[in-house]
Amino acid sequence: MFDGLKDKLNDFRTDVEEQAESEPDERSDDGEAPDQPAASDAAVGPEADAASSGDASGGGSAGSEDGDSDPDSEGAEPSTFQRAKAFATGRIIIEEEDLEEPLWNLEMALLESDVEMSVAEEILETVRETMLGETRKQVETTGELVEEALHDALLEVIAVGQFDFEARIAEADKPVTIVFTGVNGVGKTTSIAKLSEWLADRGYSSVLANGDTYRAGANEQIREHADRLDRKLIAHEQGGDPAAVVYDAVEYAEANDVDVVLGDTAGRLHTSNDLMAQLEKIDRVVDPDLTLFVDEAVAGQDAVTRAKEFDDAAAIDGAILTKADADSSGGAAISIAYVTGKPILFLGTGQGYDDIERFDPERLVDRLLGEDA
Ligand SMILES: Nc1nc2c(ncn2[C@@H]2O[C@H](COP(=O)(O)OP(=O)(O)OP(=O)(O)O)[C@@H](O)[C@H]2O)c(=O)[nH]1
Secondary structure, eight states, rough: OOOHHHHHHHHHHHHHHHHHHHHHHHHHHHHHOOOOOOOGGGGGGGGHHHHHHHHHHHHHHHOOOEEEEEHHHHHHHHHHHHHHHHHHOOOOOOHHHHHHHHHHHHHHHHHTOOOOOHHHHHHHHHHHHHHHHHTTTTOOOOHHHHHHHHHHHHHHHHHTTTOOHHHHHSSSOSSSSEEEEEETTTTTHOOOOOOHHHHHHHHOOOEEEEOOOTTTHHHHHHHHHHHTTTTTEEEEOOOOOOHHHHEEEEEEEHHHTOSEEEEEEEEESHHHHHHHHHHHHHHHHHSSSSEEEEEEGGHHHHHHHHHHHHHHHHSSSSSEEGGGGGSSHHHHHHHHHHHHHHOOEEHHEEEEEEEOEEOOHHHHHHHHTOOOO
């Protein structure tokens, strides 16, 4: 899962390590030849050797022949001094120039991985802010510093809007009504069946409702799942009113003490206006507790765009991202919450009914940074 993105994040770590850790060595080698005392060295005390070599090189790596400073070095002098001092004490200072190329490569890698542009920019900004110009006392290596910066940057965008789904179900008045939206073919019906199992595992009964009265064959498709799982299905004739189907399912749940109503809807109608009018009517008639948007991770940017469109049209409360098991890029998983402001709540991870997992931002970040399988 998301292996391509994981590799690219790892490349960034290697990039920064190479940039940040090779330069001080070069500078201290440089500094040995010219004997250039710097006035500020006195402040460094016992670390003066390393510091002065760093300082001399910052001011004179290009100008070591004539001992003069080059124009570029002037603004960098204080940080070069700090850097050399930190190097002498085994600490790390990352400078803007160390990050320039790795950050550019990271941006390209994120965009190639279908991470949405504004999300990529936010990640870069957080990484830059976390890493720049600070002596990181607690951090032993550049690799750790990169990992910390990436961890914070990724978590910040991925965790947007998270809430405790199970607690929400537990606390809500029963029956809880959940309506599923999203285009056809992405695994919406399968996700409804999976969620019914997920709820059953936690002690909640559910009834399925086929609000996709538009598409021929939709009743049969969901009925197969309902039969296999031994769940009640409420369905009307093709062409019927989806709001009426979900309403009947709510009535059935109330009469039979069923905890949750899981209502499918049509993924596409003649026009998006029809689709939205239908969702609005369901909203008016049954006032669902949650509207969940379903799309497939493998659709990358398209899934992000659709999430935004559906949310704009009919305020979603969260998303289910299917086929994460087949997705290497990870772009949709990283982008959807930040772009919509609504959390990803579940990942579909296979074709079986148990192949659904609660989306855990911390765990996903650990996976991406290689701390978890
Ligand atoms: N690998 C994998 N396949 C999945 C996942 N979820 C669904 N699928 C498969 O995707 C295919 C389409 O799933 P359906 O549930 O029929 O999707 P759907 O047609 O979008 O349902 P509707 O939206 O109601 O039309 C099926 O073969 C599913 O088994 C998943 O998380 N991983």
